[in-house]
Amino acid sequence: MVSKTATLFICLIPALTPLFLFGFYPLTYAFYLSFTFYNLKTPIEPYFYGLGNYFALSEDPVFIRALQATGLFALITVPLITLISLGQALLLASQFKGVKYLQVLALLPWGIPLVVSSTVYRLFFDFNFGLFNDLMVKLGVINQYVSWLSMPWSALFIVALAHIWVNTPLPTLLILAGIQSIPKELYEAAYIDGAKTFARFKMVTWNWLRPIMLIVLVYSSLSALWCFDPIYVITAGGPADFTKLITFYTYEKMFSYLNFGHAGAITILILGLTGLLIYAYFRALRLGRVRLRV
Amino acid sequence: MSGQEKVVSRRKFLGAVGGLAAATVVGWGLAGYYAAQPPREVVRTVTQTQTVTQTVTQTVGVTTTPPTTTATLPPLSKFVDIEWGIWSWGVELCNDNARIFNENNTDMKLHVTDLGANYMANLFARYAAGDPPDIYYATPDIAYVVQYRKWAADIEDYFPEARRYLDDIYPGMREFYINPFTGKVHGLCYWAGPYVFAYNKRHLSEAGIGAPPKNYEEVAEQARIIKQKGICEYPIGALWSWGFPALWYNIMLGYHEPKPGTRFLFDEDLNPIFDDRGTPFFEAIKWLLERVVVDKTISPGIREYDESGITTALGSGTVTFCPNLPDYDIAGANVPELKESGNITMCLNPGTGYAVYHPTNYSTSTRCMEKGRDNQIAVWRVMQFLGGKTTNARPDFERGEYFVCNRLIRQYGVTSAYRPVMEDPTNKEVLRKLKIDPDLLLAQYEKLTTILWRDPVLTPWWADWFSSPSSEAGGRVKPKFEEFLTGARSYSDADILNFLKEIAEDWKRAKKEAGM
Incomplete structure (x- = not known):
């Protein structure tokens, strides 16, 4: 028995080593930092600071603004990612000529590095040379180039667009797999019972997909919470901090302000928020156990 | 199963343990914060x-x-x-x-x-x-x-x-x-060069303007003419990202000649001296905002200009003036691929002629x-x-010889703080080939001031406050100023004053946190 356990642990070492090194250790260190005064720009040596970093954050208007921006960003991106993925999956599940090519196209953004796709968006909306301005002028929508990335709401939407573009393929794939696993008999039974298209979608497809949709919600919420690259590349948090999401704020605290204590505290707060979100969604998942009512 | 086992379910047990752990951590943190206030090392006194x-x-x-x-x-x-x-x-x-x-x-x-x-x-x-x-x-x-x-x-x-x-x-x-x-x-010096006032001489000539601006009022006037004649929609640009502090200092220097002991932002005790009407910073902000709001010769999108952005904008003729271009970027704005190649040049910083570097x-x-x-x-x-x-x-x-400094200027046009390097005939010829007029550049070298870095000194929180000259991120002044560009603040004197008071408070808070 002992040797079996030992063998089990030995076999797990390759999997657990990176998990500990790059997962648990940094997290534990961040936890330690969050209770430490640790600012590399001051000559003050690190010391135990209790909840000082957390108190300091609660008084920092930029932190509050970053939280608000993150919430707003999630409010925009989560429903859109969910709806677009559902729409795409329904389309790709249909049988028509060329659907295979569409499936490849739908997955393409997933294969492009975030920095690259973000740079494309930045250039696309550039206020001097951006293609978007050119198109809008040619279509007569605007009569002169507009600095879209310098207006708070348009900047936020552009960042959201870049984020959505990259984060839609995975949920699409999940939902598509879900749709393809629906037994045909359910549709046939619904058809025999006289259910129209919308009723069939509501009673069969939607009910079957509900657990998957909740996973998509978890995924899209967490990706909104962790979104960094588009902000870094496209807006750098501006204009006027309007697109400064919590991740970018953490980055600033860590790598620009070199305030490791604050950065550690924010990391722990994000971790807590992530945990809460996952808990809430999984609770919802349990309550919403699939009950097909055909 | 016994009754006792039913009461202490796994879920309740885990919940209790979790709650206890959370309470311990919070208690530990609070106790640490209130009880273990360590002495802060105040290294530098006033x-x-x-x-x-x-x-x-x-x-x-x-x-x-x-x-x-x-x-x-x-x-x-x-x-x-x-x-x-x-x-x-x-x-x-x-x-x-x-x-x-x-x-x-x-x-x-x-x-x-x-x-x-x-x-x-x-x-x-x-x-x-x-x-x-x-x-x-x-x-x-x-x-x-x-x-x-x-x-x-x-x-x-x-x-x-x-x-x-x-x-x-x-x-x-x-x-x-x-x-x-x-x-x-x-x-010793790695590289050093002024933030120069760059302009498009073809734009000026097309607008019928005979000479580059001699002061910042003329900058405004020439920009208005260029806009009115349809040569350029937003003639004034700037290096915003890491050139943000330099932009303000160059404008302030345009109006105020630096003399020994001149201070623009802080006194010797590092107290703000800019948060009042009529201060150099107040006037510089007012000048810029009038160009944005009244003349519309500066785009609210000015905040999007990083180094490559403003260099390309100059080279493509999207802007005519840039008051704070790193000197070597004149070469970048004149590369043959850009429309205005050969037309981008520089003059002494308008006004007093002094500039920062x-x-x-x-x-x-x-x-x-x-x-x-x-x-x-x-x-x-x-x-x-x-x-x-x-x-x-x-x-x-x-x-x-300044071997590496010479290599830098000869291969990349990267300038130096050393006079022998800058006045070397070979290096001057290299600059000419890069479309940088060495005589104009050297004239600006003679009128440089350290005030950007010694007003009166930098502090550990200076870059976090003003924005870092070595990073695109950070800074409290920049995002707050951008509220003027987004329309969240008006450009009235009262709003400018409010802005200055706010950033002065930010400065004082940072100073206090640093124990100074």
Whole structure:
């Protein structure tokens, strides 16, 4: 028995080593930092600071603004990612000529590095040379180039667009797999019972997909919470901090302000928020156990 | 199952344990915060700051040449390995320079470490880990922090002859190469150049304007004419990202000639002096906002200009003027691929003619110097090769040349703080080929001031407050100012004053947090 356990642990070492090194250790260190005064720009040596970093954050208007921006960003991106993925999956599940090519196209953004796709968006909306301005002028929508990335709401939407573009393929794939696993008999039974298209979608497809949709919600919420690259590349948090999401704020605290204590505290707060979100969604998942009512 | 087992379910048990753990952590944190308030080390007092500033001023003013000391370095008693930390620019050139150095200095080795694009964070992380590179680049905000923390050594402490290099440095730049805390030369120049007032001469000519602006009122007037004639929609641009502080200083300098003791933002005790009507900063903000809101000669999108953005905008004719372009970017705006190639030039900063500059230096770590005399000699050899005068990669102050500085300007047009480098006929010819008028540039070199970096001194939180000259991120003033551009603040005097009061409060808070 002992040797079996030992063998089990030995076999797990390759999997657990990176998990500990790059997962648990940094997290534990961040936890330690969050209770430490640790600012590399001051000559003050690190010391135990209790909840000082957390108190300091609660008084920092930029932190509050970053939280608000993150919430707003999630409010925009989560429903859109969910709806677009559902729409795409329904389309790709249909049988028509060329659907295979569409499936490849739908997955393409997933294969492009975030920095690259973000740079494309930045250039696309550039206020001097951006293609978007050119198109809008040619279509007569605007009569002169507009600095879209310098207006708070348009900047936020552009960042959201870049984020959505990259984060839609995975949920699409999940939902598509879900749709393809629906037994045909359910549709046939619904058809025999006289259910129209919308009723069939509501009673069969939607009910079957509900657990998957909740996973998509978890995924899209967490990706909104962790979104960094588009902000870094496209807006750098501006204009006027309007697109400064919590991740970018953490980055600033860590790598620009070199305030490791604050950065550690924010990391722990994000971790807590992530945990809460996952808990809430999984609770919802349990309550919403699939009950097909055909 | 017993009744007791039903009461203490696994879920309840886990919940209780979790709650207890959370309560313990919070209690521990609170207890730590309230009970264990450690003494904060106040390193610099106001009095010290004053003294330091006075020392610097006196030192620069009185003498630059030290007592004569022989520059001949004794041979090394053991083989020494020196690590040179660089950022990710010109990596091949750096490696090639290291190769040349090693070929001529066989008793030691210089090796290059690329600290990456996130240079400052990586450098400081190396310091925090107790393993800094021996010699590395420092921008003003980096130099200040490493001096403040005593991480960096003053090269003059070990080699007094380093002070002789001050004679070769343009007067307006000298002060930067002196540690404000000690009055000693801390390192030699890597590169340095002014933020110049760049303009498009074709735009001016097409608008019927005969000469570049002589003051900032003329900048506004010429921009209005250029816009009215449909030559350029938003004639005034600027390097916003890392040139943000320089932009304000160049505008302020346009109106106010710097004199000994001139202060724009802070007094000797580091108290804000800008948060009132009529201060230079107030007037500079008002000037810029009037161009944005009234004349509409500055786009609210000005905030999107990073270095490549403003260079391309100039070169493509999207803007006519840029008051704070790094000098070497004139070459970038004139590359043949751009529409306005050959039309982008510079003039003295309108008004007083004075401008600020961006310097960098080679710093050496205290840790390197503590390794012993051999390391000190080796790093001084390296520093002189990279930022001083050598013959065959060996120090030679009397007859040597600024080998690496010359390479930088000849290959990339990267300018220097040293007069012999800038006035070298070959280098001037190189600048001409890069479409940079060397005579105009040298005229600006003669009218430089260190006030951007010595107003009266930098502080550890300066870059976090104003925005870092070595990073795109950070800064409290910049996002708050952007509220004017987004329309969240009006450009009325009252709103400008409110803005100044707010950022003054931010400054005071940061100063208090730093224990100063």
